[in-house]
Amino acid sequence: MMSHEPPYRPQGVRFFDQLSLAAVRSAVSASRHFLRLTLSTWQAPLIEDDALLIASELVTNAVAATGILADRPTWSELAELSLVAVRLVGLRDSVVIEVWDASGESPVLRHADDDAENGRGLFLVQQLAQRWGSYRIAGGKVVWAELAVSPPAPMPLPQRQKSARSAGTSAARPDAGLLRLLLAGLEAL
Numbered sequence: 001m002m003s004h005e006p007p008y009r010p011q012g013v014r015f016f017d018q019l020s021l022a023a024v025r026s027a028v029s030a031s032r033h034f035l036r037l038t039l040s041t042w043q044a045p046l047i048e049d050d051a052l053l054i055a056s057e058l059v060t061n062a063v064a065a066t067g068i069l070a071d072r073p074t075w076s077e078l079a080e081l082s083l084v085a086v087r088l089v090g091l092r093d094s095v096v097i098e099v100w101d102a103s104g105e106s107p108v109l110r111h112a113d114d115d116a117e118n119g120r121g122l123f124l125v126q127q128l129a130q131r132w133g134s135y136r137i138a139g140g141k142v143v144w145a146e147l148a149v150s151p152p153a154p155m156p157l158p159q160r161q162k163s164a165r166s167a168g169t170s171a172a173r174p175d176a177g178l179l180r181l182l183l184a185g186l187e188a189l
């Protein structure tokens with residue numbers, strides 16, 4: 001699902017962290033490290049794999065749109081470099097990955113053919129995320145994707161041990177041997 005609104009209101013934000021990076025290829029791996037660290041601090045490691053994939057695609061797109069993806073940029077290219085920012089926003093039941101860049105162009109989901117080499121990034125984001133979208137802000141735009149975080153599984157209630165229960169039952173049941181002894185004792189009186 002694609003939306004042009006921010007996916008949260010400020011008062012719904014529980015956790016927040018962000019990292020600004022130069023718009024070069026290494027921003028992708030730096031974002032992945034940032035996400036892994038932040039998600040483990042927030043104790044949301046279950047969404048780590050999907051979050052890292054999404055961040056890689058969104059940051060690669062942001063760098064492609066506004067920076068330099070070449071492995072060896074020249075000094076003059078670097079002098080003009082824009083920034084990108086990756087933000088992680090923790091909500092009650094989800095985590096939003098936001099990537100800001102300085103381009104006003106909106107992302108366009110392509111319907112890639114099976115053998116197409118490009119146009120897979122956002123398709124993947126759409127597959128993995130519960131929702132995704134983009135919105136403009138001063139100086140650029142944000143592309144975001146939301147991943148649901150399931151609440152921690154409740155601790156299983158302690159199961160009554162079968163053996164304990166049967167032990168309880170047998171303790172409550174009259175013991176035939178004991179009764180026989182009692183009877184013999186009474187008859188002997």
Ligand SMILES: Nc1ncnc2c1ncn2[C@@H]1O[C@H](COP(=O)(O)OP(=O)(O)OP(=O)(O)O)[C@@H](O)[C@H]1O
Nearest residue numbers: 061062065103105106107108118119120121122123
């Ligand atoms: N941050 C962005 N700023 C501007 N345009 C974008 C941005 N992200 C995506 N787009 C546009 O959306 C298109 C689709 O993006 P998508 O990631 O699906 O494919 P791709 O980047 O072209 O190829 P691939 O991700 O498969 O290498 C891009 O080609 C680009 O035109």
Ligand SMILES: [Mg+2]
Nearest residue numbers: 057061121122
């Ligand atoms: Mg892409």
